[in-house]
Amino acid sequence: MSKKDQPIIVGLDIGTTKVVAIAGQKNEFGKLEILSVGKTESQGVRHGVVMNIDQCIRSIKIAIEKCLTNNPDLNIREVYVGIAGQHIKSLQTRGDRVRVDNNTEITRNELDALIKDQEKTFIPAGDEIIDIVPQEFFVDDMQTTLSPVGMNGSKIGANFHIVTGDKNAIRNIKRCVERSELVTRDLVLQPLASAAAVMSPEDLEAGVAIVDIGGGTTDMAVFYDGILKHTAVIPYAGVNITNDIHYGLGVLRAQAEQLKVQFGTAHADHANPNSYITIPGLKGLPPKEISVKNLAHIIQARTHEILDYVSYHLKQIGLEKRLYGGIILTGGGASLRHITQLTEYVTGMSARIGRPNEHLAGGHSEDMGDPMYSTCIGLILRGYHDFENGTYKASGNNLIHISLDAAKEEEYVADTPMDEFALAEQEELGRKRRRQFGKIFDGLKDKLMSMFEDEEDRRFD
Numbered sequence: 001m002s003k004k005d006q007p008i009i010v011g012l013d014i015g016t017t018k019v020v021a022i023a024g025q026k027n028e029f030g031k032l033e034i035l036s037v038g039k040t041e042s043q044g045v046r047h048g049v050v051m052n053i054d055q056c057i058r059s060i061k062i063a064i065e066k067c068l069t070n071n072p073d074l075n076i077r078e079v080y081v082g083i084a085g086q087h088i089k090s091l092q093t094r095g096d097r098v099r100v101d102n103n104t105e106i107t108r109n110e111l112d113a114l115i116k117d118q119e120k121t122f123i124p125a126g127d128e129i130i131d132i133v134p135q136e137f138f139v140d141d142m143q144t145t146l147s148p149v150g151m152n153g154s155k156i157g158a159n160f161h162i163v164t165g166d167k168n169a170i171r172n173i174k175r176c177v178e179r180s181e182l183v184t185r186d187l188v189l190q191p192l193a194s195a196a197a198v199m200s201p202e203d204l205e206a207g208v209a210i211v212d213i214g215g216g217t218t219d220m221a222v223f224y225d226g227i228l229k230h231t232a233v234i235p236y237a238g239v240n241i242t243n244d245i246h247y248g249l250g251v252l253r254a255q256a257e258q259l260k261v262q263f264g265t266a267h268a269d270h271a272n273p274n275s276y277i278t279i280p281g282l283k284g285l286p287p288k289e290i291s292v293k294n295l296a297h298i299i300q301a302r303t304h305e306i307l308d309y310v311s312y313h314l315k316q317i318g319l320e321k322r323l324y325g326g327i328i329l330t331g332g333g334a335s336l337r338h339i340t341q342l343t344e345y346v347t348g349m350s351a352r353i354g355r356p357n358e359h360l361a362g363g364h365s366e367d368m369g370d371p372m373y374s375t376c377i378g379l380i381l382r383g384y385h386d387f388e389n390g391t392y393k394a395s396g397n398n399l400i401h402i403s404l405d406a407a408k409e410e411e412y413v414a415d416t417p418m419d420e421f422a423l424a425e426q427e428e429l430g431r432k433r434r435r436q437f438g439k440i441f442d443g444l445k446d447k448l449m450s451m452f453e454d455e456e457d458r459r460f461d
Contacts, residue, residue, distance in 0.1 A: 005241065006025050006027075007022070007025070007079065007387055008023055008025045008061075009023070009384060010078070010079045010153070010380070010386075011377065011378070011380045012064075012079040012182075013375045013379065014042065014050075014059075014173065014188075015079065015215050015236070016214065016216025017042055017047060017214075017215030017216070017239060018332075018372070019036040019039070019040055019041075019042045019063040019132040020030060020038070020039045020063060021060075022034060022036070022038075022379075022380060023074055026384060027361055031146070031359065031361035031362070032377070033314045034301060034364055034365070035074065035141040036070040036074055037066075037367075038067030038070065041059070041329075042056075042058075042059050043056065044056035044059065045054035045059075047239075048084040048086060048216045048217045049087060049155050049169050049235075050172040050176055053172065053179070054179065056155075057180050057283060057363065059180070060180040064076055065255050069232060070276075072380075074294055075126050076088075076415075077183055078178065078185040079183070080176055080185050080186055080380065080400075081184050081185075081186070081187050081188070081379070082171060082175060082189075082378075083130070083165065083187045083190060084190040084219050085169060085216070085233065086165075087166035087314050088164070088165050088189070088233045089127070089163070089165070089233075090161060090230070090231045090232070091121075091161075091162050092162075092309070093118060093121050093159075093160050093162055094158070095115075095271045096155055096157035096158070097110065097114050097160055097228045098285065099153065099155060100155065104152070106139070106149055110261040111134075111137075111149065113132060114157070114158060115158075115160075118132045118160050118162060119132070120322070123162075127166055127167065128164065128169055129163070129164055130163045130165050130170070131163040131189060131192075132160055133162070134160055134291060135158065135227045135228065136429050137156065137157070138156065138157040139151050139153035139155070140153040140154055141157075145422050161228055161231070162232075163189055163231060174187070185383065185428070188378070189221075189231070190212060190219055190380075191210055191216070191220060191231060191377030192228075192231075193375045193382060194212045194330050194331065194372075194375045194378050195221050195378070196381045197330075197374045197378035198210065198328055198358070198376070198378075199223075199354075200262050200358065203223070203325045205226060207223060207224040207319070207324055207325050207330070208222075208323055208325035208326060208327070209221075209222045209223075209326075209327045209349075210222075211327055211331075211334075211343075212331040212375065213306065213329065213330075213332065214237050214240045214332060215237055215332060215335065216238075217233050217234060217236075218231040218234040218236060218309070218310075220232055220233075220234065220314070222319060224321070224323065228320065229317060230316075230317045230319075234306060234310070236306050238260075241260060241264075241298075241302045241303065242260055244298050245259055245260055246297070248294075248298045248340060249295070250285075250311065251288070251290070252282075259295055260295075260336075261361060262297045263292055263295060264296065264337065265336065265337040266296075266303045266338050266343050267300060267337075267338035268293065268297045268299075270296070270337070270338045271293045271295070271296035272293070273291075273292075275292040275293075276289045276290060277292060299336065302340065303339065305308050305337065306333075307342065307347060307387075308346065310327070310343075310346075310347060311346060312371065312461060314347070314393070325350055327333060327343055327350070327351040328351075328354040329343060329351060329353055329354060330353070330354035330371040331371055331374065331375070332371065333370035335370065340352060340353065344410075353371060355370070355371055356369065356371075356374045356377035356378070359377065359381065362371065388407070402446075
């Protein structure tokens with residue numbers, strides 16, 4: 001499919017330390033071209049949760065304005081928004097349905113009904129379901145990890161991974177986006193978006209743990225045997241490291257952040273004990289000298305604690321020695337020097353930095369390969385998953401939205417009407433594009449990206 005037939009999709013990452021808006025469009029080779037980026041400091045968000053509506057709205061508007069300034073040809077209306085935070089929880093459940101006629105083939109509608117049944121799962125008061133992720137399917141108690149559509153049996157069942165979140169936290173995020181004059185196309189769990197951006201089919205097959213070290217929280221998504229096995233939110237991340245430097249060395253928070261980024265290392269053994277950093281004194285006080293070794297010990301202590309939590313979660317699900325793909329570190333915290341060495345030392349597993357540049361077109365800015373953009377790139381990929389599966393139709397840069405909720409159906413009509421022949425041609429192009437989607441997304445589409453699918457958008461309203 002030519003580039004002009006691809007929609008322009010915008011991902012919005014509302015983090016604790018930064019708000020990023022990225023607009024992207026796929027080229028004819030299926031690679032993502034970054035059209036514009038807007039980034040600003042985040043205000044009003046703490047540990048992934050909106051604490052001040054007005055400040056958060058202001059940050060979103062600044063990020064969108066910067067994105068539009070960098071590319072005035074853009075018209076941003078709909079965005080894919082990441083969601084994370086300490087309020088995110090997960091649980092495992094099992095569902096079964098007895099079939100009326102076991103001589104007929106199992107249909108997709110039956111699987112949809114089975115998934116919909118899980119909405120009745122008991123969850124704590126004040127929470128609501130974000131994602132229902134099928135893991136293994138069963139037909140008459142015979143396990144099949146692939147979709148059982150087309151098979152025969154008297155009973156179908158599945159194990160499910162259910163992700164929940166606080167209702168008010170979800171509503172506050174949507175309210176901030178809405179008051180920024182934007183439409184939330186979908187809310188996507190951030191570690192799953194990051195996983196889509198940095199994982200390959202080989203990673204999915206080998207089994208990996210995605211560890212997204214953000215500003216306010218560290219998010220985990222564990223994949224084994226081609227399916228999502230576990231998600232978790234660790235309440236410590238980059239801002240805690242900065243605060244430790246702030247209090248431990250007696251410097252301003254801005255200075256602490258600068259020390260962490262420019263001179264910090266996650267493994268104190270790699271720090272030079274004879275190096276010192278001189279920072280200006282306050283209000284006429286003499287300059288202060290900071291030992292690089294002391295700085296490294298402070299950073300290592302908190303990073304070690306985060307990685308201890310990672311090890312704990314892996315041991316809880318019994319996969320600490322079964323993930324042959326190891327640990328993939330991403331997010332802004334993954335940029336700390338020598339963090340892979342510390343991760344391997346603490347967990348006893350191989351580790352590497354996950355960058356989103358595998359899905360980007362050649363010639364992109366080197367900054368786009370930074371792990372801090374993994375979530376935002378993953379959100380755009382989520383949008384293209386919708387497009388490839390018929391949720392969107394597009395003509396040039398005009399985007400037609402087909403709502404999944406019939407009660408809230410809205411449509412943005414293209415400037416030039418399409419005749420029946422053009423519509424047929426467009427549908428055929430879509431079918432060809434899906435067949436040519438490539439090895440990476442062929443592997444991820446059914447196993448990974450299906451977990452993003454929401455049964456009813458109205459659950460967030």
